[in-house]
Amino acid sequence: MLKDLVKVNCPICLSLKCIDVFLECTVGNFFECKSCDFIFFHSDVGTTSSLGNSIDYKDLYWAEELEASKNRAFGVSIARAAEVFILARKPIKNFLDIGTGPGFFLDAILKYLPDSDATFLGVEMFPPEIQFQTTHPGFRTGWLDQFDDESIDGGICIEVLEHLSSSEVKDLFSLLFIKATNGATFMFNTGLTEYVKNEDMAYLDPTVRGHISIWSVNALRKLVGHEGWTFSPIPNRSWAFLAEKCPESQVDLSTRVWSPVPENVKALCGSSNSQLLYLLGRDSLRAI
Numbered sequence: 001m002l003k004d005l006v007k008v009n010c011p012i013c014l015s016l017k018c019i020d021v022f023l024e025c026t027v028g029n030f031f032e033c034k035s036c037d038f039i040f041f042h043s044d045v046g047t048t049s050s051l052g053n054s055i056d057y058k059d060l061y062w063a064e065e066l067e068a069s070k071n072r073a074f075g076v077s078i079a080r081a082a083e084v085f086i087l088a089r090k091p092i093k094n095f096l097d098i099g100t101g102p103g104f105f106l107d108a109i110l111k112y113l114p115d116s117d118a119t120f121l122g123v124e125m126f127p128p129e130i131q132f133q134t135t136h137p138g139f140r141t142g143w144l145d146q147f148d149d150e151s152i153d154g155g156i157c158i159e160v161l162e163h164l165s166s167s168e169v170k171d172l173f174s175l176l177f178i179k180a181t182n183g184a185t186f187m188f189n190t191g192l193t194e195y196v197k198n199e200d201m202a203y204l205d206p207t208v209r210g211h212i213s214i215w216s217v218n219a220l221r222k223l224v225g226h227e228g229w230t231f232s233p234i235p236n237r238s239w240a241f242l243a244e245k246c247p248e249s250q251v252d253l254s255t256r257v258w259s260p261v262p263e264n265v266k267a268l269c270g271s272s273n274s275q276l277l278y279l280l281g282r283d284s285l286r287a288i
Contacts, residue, residue, distance in 0.1 A: 012036045012223050024205055028210075030214075035209075036222055037193050038186045039214035040166065061210065062128035066102065069121040070274055072158055073104030078112065080106070080156045080187050081275040082268060082281025087256045088185040089247060092154040092262035097122040098144070099160035100177075103134030111127070112138060113277055116261075121147070140197040144175045153182045161190040162203070162211040166223060169213070173224040173243075182246045192216055195238035217241050257285045 009016050010033035013173070022032040028043035061067075077097065085092055097105045100122030109120045121138040133139065140146055161169060176186070191203045193216045205211045217231045219243070225231065232242040234253065242253070260282075266277040 001096065001151040007066045007107075007225075008042050010036055011040065012038055012219055013042060015079070023201070025206060027207055030206075031195075033219075036219045037062065037216035038166075039193055039196065039204070041204075041212035062132065064208070066128060066132060070104045074108045074111075076156050076189065077105045077156060078108050078277065079280055080189055081109070081286050082277045083185050083285050084156060084185055085264040085268050086156045086260045086281045087187075087253060087283060088154050088183075088261060088264055089244075089249075089251060089256070090153065090181075090183040090185075091261055092118055092267060094119045094152050094154075094242075096123060096147070096152045096155035096157055098157040099171075100124050100139070102128050102132050103139040104138055105156075105158075106136035106149055107134050107139050107278075108154050113270050113274075115266070115272055116267050117270075118267040123147075131133035143171070144179050148181050149178060150181050152176070152184055154185045156187050156280075158189045161188055161215055162213055164213055166213065169215075169220075173220075174227060175228060177227055177229065177245055180245045183244075183248060184245045186243045188216060188243060192241070194220075198240060202249065212251075237288070253288055257277060257282060257288070 007016060008019060008031055010019055013033065013034055013036050015033060018035040020034065021029055022039050023030040027165050028041055030039055030041050032039045081095065084095070093119050097120070100106065101124055102125065103122045106120055106122045119138065121140065122136070123140045123143060125134055125143050129139050142209050164172065191214060193199065193214050195213050196203050203211055204214070217233045220231045220243075228246045230244045230247055230250070232244070232253065234240050234242060265278055268281065269275055
């Protein structure tokens with residue numbers, strides 16, 4: 001019963017007054033902070049779930065997600081990566097897939113863009129068994145702290161943030177801030193609060209897929225905006241946002257589509273001058 005539910009504070013603004021129960025679950029409940037526009041899972045025993053302690057990401061999770069991960073890598077991940085190259089306001093030399101899973105994104109890039117000037121990297125904290133991992137030289141197991149300081153110019157993070165607690169997301173952006181160059185651009189693909197409320201309540205799934213946090217641009221600005229991150233919503237997308245480290249200026253996203261940095265267009269075309277990925281990124285952005 002709602003009246004028996006434990007009272008919790010928002011993990012971002014620490015408010016108790018703005019918290020409502022959003023969804024009751026058998027293993028806990030999702031709460032909504034209306035001030036932060038943030039939805040988070042809290043168990044009945046008073047412990048917020050976090051990556052790695054509520055889901056077996058080594059075995060059971062990948063048994064269910066391996067095929068879906070490959071489909072994302074050769075589909076939405078490639079498209080999101082192309083979009084970042086087009087939207088970025090500086091040349092991208094090193095591009096990182098954060099939470100790359102088995103590293104299928106690196107395989108997809110190698111297939112469709114084998115001769116790019118850019119270097120592509122991927123990192124995964126909870127990879128599947130080694131026989132399911134890519135052999136691409138840019139693949140790393142572990143987390144962001146293994147990369148050289150100030151070496152990443154752009155990247156993607158596909159279907160990861162919903163698995164992380166607020167403290168883990170704060171740590172991610174704090175560490176990424178150290179590793180990224182000024183002006184670095186990242187696209188995060190995750191179901192936002194607007195998406196959950198209006199399109200897919202089933203996205204709230206703490207036990208099977210490990211989805212425990214539903215973010216908004218407002219929540220992220222409150223959590224880590226003071227560290228130098230600029231967060232931008234993407235028009236007509238309830239499932240993605242842009243994050244930039246210390247951008248020199250703010251340029252409207254729709255304007256960027258038609259004025260990409262020349263070096264990034266070249267990187268998307270490779271030495272063979274194939275326009276496949278450039279056209280994919282440009283045309284998928286035309287709706288914003």
